[in-house]
Amino acid sequence: MVQEAYHSQNPYHNALHAADVTQAMYCYLQxxxxxESLTSCDILLGLLAAATHDLDHPGVNQTFLIKSSHHLALLYQNSSVLENHHxxxxxxxxxxxxxLSHLSNADRxxxxxxxxxxxxxxxxSRQNEYLIEFRAHLDRADLHLNNSQDRHFILQMALKCADICNPCRPWHLSKLWSHKITEEFFSQGDIERRRNLDLSILCDRNTxxxxxxxxxxxxxxxxxxxxxWARFSDTPLSHIMIxxxxxNKFNWSYPPQENMGETTQSTSSKTLPQGSLGS
Ligand SMILES: [Zn+2]
Structure with a gap:
């Protein structure tokens, strides 16, 4: 049901992205x-949230939904429109x-x-709020994972990491995701151009x-x-991701000739260790 609720025609926000985020989330939960501190309920919620976090994504962003007066923008009053819908x-x-039908109404x-x-x-668009709170907790060293609120906050941070971890994958995978997301942005830009709407940021293929x-x-x-995240979880996986x-950032900044091909790997990525996120 989850897989079918994703739009397979979206270049990026489809079931494959959901599976990718779920795999990353699984790694972080390990x-x-x-x-040590997660309950079975935390694990269930973490994986469910990862699998469903972009459900029924229309392949355009919130800005587009607002400026085209989409019914979802009206329903959620222009605030976290997509996330509320997912x-x-x-x-x-x-x-x-x-x-969850075996649970009481209150638990469900x-x-x-x-x-x-x-x-x-x-x-x-709300990343800074979370990041400021995360940084403050780490500076004060006051996260206690036996406290359910703190665990929930860390699950939020883990899911945020899982959602945008494409650049932390090896180059040959990261590059594919980069092309997919850009294709989705540019196709939104094409629709905006056809409808005489202002082009959203990052969506203009000519710029x-x-x-x-x-x-x-x-x-x-x-x-x-x-x-x-690496301060919180100072592990081999975090080091590999960084x-x-x-x-990857270096490769985009100074693309060597061989990076221009679709399937070739960069010289630098060949020497990098392959962690569980690279398999
Ligand atoms: Zn996502």
Missing amino acids: EPQLF WKFAVSLMRESGL QSLEERLGSLILATDI YSVGKIQIGFISFLVEPLFSE SHMTS
């Missing part, structure tokens, strides 16, 4: 810092499938609320390139998030 869609699938409702809080954390978008994405969103991210 990290010693988390693994959450509500996930809840309706869970109810339809009876996944509380799990649905927690699922919503995880999915809403993937709203990239942007895959590399230019990736360098900005890594510098402003991925690097700040993963450097804090190393891939650094070398």
